[in-house]
Amino acid sequence: MPSHYNGTPQEIQALxxxxxxxxxxxxxxxxxxRRGALGDLTLSQFGVLEALYHLGSMSQSDICSKLLKxxxxxxxxxxxxxxxxxxQRKPAYPRPPYYESLPYTCRKRLDWRSSTxxxxxxxxxxxxxxx
Numbered sequence: 001m002p003s004h005y006n007g008t009p010q011e012i013q014a015l016x017x018x019x020x021x022x023x024x025x026x027x028x029x030x031x032x033x034r035r036g037a038l039g040d041l042t043l044s045q046f047g048v049l050e051a052l053y054h055l056g057s058m059s060q061s062d063i064c065s066k067l068l069k070x071x072x073x074x075x076x077x078x079x080x081x082x083x084x085x086x087x088q089r090k091p092a093y094p095r096p097p098y099y100e101s102l103p104y105t106c107r108k109r110l111d112w113r114s115s116t117x118x119x120x121x122x123x124x125x126x127x128x129x130x131x
Contacts, residue, residue: 044069044077049086057090 005015032038038046047067052058055066064074081087 042077044073045081045086048074048077048081052087 003012003015003019005012007015029043041049044067048063051063051066058066060071060074060078063069063078064071067074069077078087082089
């Protein structure tokens, strides 16, 4: 569905691309939610755990920049993860607190090994096959 934005052809193409990308991400998130792939985690919580898992301990501002989220939003996300025991704050004086995921708990909760099971890539490919 085209937008009603009246701009230069480049602006219209950029807006159209952004809208399509946003819809694709929303569609992917809906499919993951239906399958229960994220468990009871939100997309932001999953993003934080994934970033910490792959990149190691980071400050909240580093996490915000990696996930393109605001500081206030990230504070709430990390507070909720800490309440569930999925991340822990480690003081790093004189710097701000750092956050570290609990790898064993994260692996168990997010089932990291599911992507390496035989046939899993075939199932994912079929799931996103538009017919």
